[in-house]
Amino acid sequence: MADKCIFCGIVGGEIPNHTVYEDSMVLAFLDIFPHAKGHTVVIPKDHFESLWDMDTDTFQSILAGVRATAGRVQARLKPDGMNIGINNGKSAGQVVPHVHWHIIPRWEGDGGGSMHSIIKNPGDKSVDEIAKLFK
Ligand code: 5GP
Ligand code: ZN
Numbered sequence: 001m002a003d004k005c006i007f008c009g010i011v012g013g014e015i016p017n018h019t020v021y022e023d024s025m026v027l028a029f030l031d032i033f034p035h036a037k038g039h040t041v042v043i044p045k046d047h048f049e050s051l052w053d054m055d056t057d058t059f060q061s062i063l064a065g066v067r068a069t070a071g072r073v074q075a076r077l078k079p080d081g082m083n084i085g086i087n088n089g090k091s092a093g094q095v096v097p098h099v100h101w102h103i104i105p106r107w108e109g110d111g112g113g114s115m116h117s118i119i120k121n122p123g124d125k126s127v128d129e130i131a132k133l134f135k
Pocket of ligand 1: 015
């Protein structure tokens with residue numbers, strides 16, 4: 001099958017990578033432009049653009065790989081913590097259109113923020129109004 005994107009090129013071996021973890025479902029490798037020491041990207045070996053493009057079983061298998069990767073990063077780099085997340089969709093910052101989890105190791109005093117630092121723009125509706133959408 002022809003490569004669909006740059007990450008498919010990494011899975012296919014046409015683009016080199018520094019592998020952190022691999023199993024039948026996922027490949028995890030060091031981010032080429034790290035935002036922290038050991039910044040790692042975990043991708044499904046199959047091409048899915050976003051979270052919504054895979055079924056639940058596939059998602060769960062991939063999540064097991066994300067956790068295994070995080071465990072390996074923890075064991076080798078011994079960070080104080082880590083942020084793990086997806087930029088799901090262009091407006092959320094996704095650049096490579098092949099779903100991937102960022103594992104960002106964190107150290108006390110590293111100058112970074114939490115998930116809350118991604119955005120602080122709660123919009124013009126109250127929490128109670130938003131809650132009605134979920135009734
Ligand atoms: P996104 O913004 O799509 O969530 O993040 C994509 C990530 O992939 C970025 O952090 C970027 O540095 C990384 N990346 C893009 N191309 C390559 C590549 O060819 N090799 C590696 N190792 N990382 C890449
Ligand atoms: Zn792809």
